[in-house]
């Protein structure tokens with residue numbers, strides 16, 4: 672049985688390491704990252720046990736959609752050149768949650784990712800690039816897989832926004848929630864999704880909520896709890912992937 676090949680892209684190392692610990696909870700696994708490299712590889716399971724093994728490369732690619740797109744595209748291209756293409760790209764990390772749908776510590780699996788501030792402002796309001804006729808503003812997650820993962824995690828399954836400027840007011844939070852019916856906002860998913868779409872690789876975004884979207888109050892962020900929830904979510908994800916339908920994902 673061949674291994675499921677995952678590319679997991681986070682913004683920062685703390686998110687990468689939480690996801691890696693969830694995939695592979697044994698203390699000696701994964702190995703510490705090699706100095707100067709930002710990728711950790713986790714290999715789990717043995718085909719002989721009847722469950723599909725997983726080989727995951729987890730990379731802390733930087734904050735924002737551009738960093739995430741560049742990191743994802745480079746990793747996908749390098750894997751294709753080695754003739755070891757990934758089965759799935761996962762954008763993962765902590766996020767702001769929209770009240771009342773996504774509380775602190777909850778898990779959100781995106782059904783689609785939306786570039787919420789990619790477009791033009793106008794006297795009549797915001798115009799997205801797709802309404803302007805020059806580009807995509809959203810990508811769907813692999814629908815069957817995303818639904819199965821959301822079910823397994825007991826997660827909120829709804830749109831996740833990608834923004835280049837984190838929301839800092841109640842007015843902006845209400846505007847975004849009403850426009851997109853979103854559950855969460857983060858800063859990387861759309862970039863990873865665009866790179867994955869460019870190479871025909873299925874995509875998921877998994878977020879755990881560290882703060883409420885709204886008036887900025889860094890002291891209210893629960894980063895430690897959100898990272899623990901991310902670790903646990905990747906533990907469950909491991910079970911869903913190894914025991915569920917094999918790739919190719921749809």
Ligand SMILES: O=C(O)c1cccc(C(=O)CC[C@H]2O[C@@H](n3cnc4c(=O)[nH]cnc43)[C@H](O)[C@@H]2O)c1
Nearest residue numbers: 682683685734765766767837838856857858859894
């Ligand atoms: O301070 C720390 O220890 C720490 C540990 C892990 C991650 C962080 C971050 O600040 C990550 C930034 C990352 O988080 C996403 N995020 C979280 N909340 C929001 C939000 O309300 N709006 C937009 N993005 C959010 C985002 O993807 C950032 O890249 C700190």
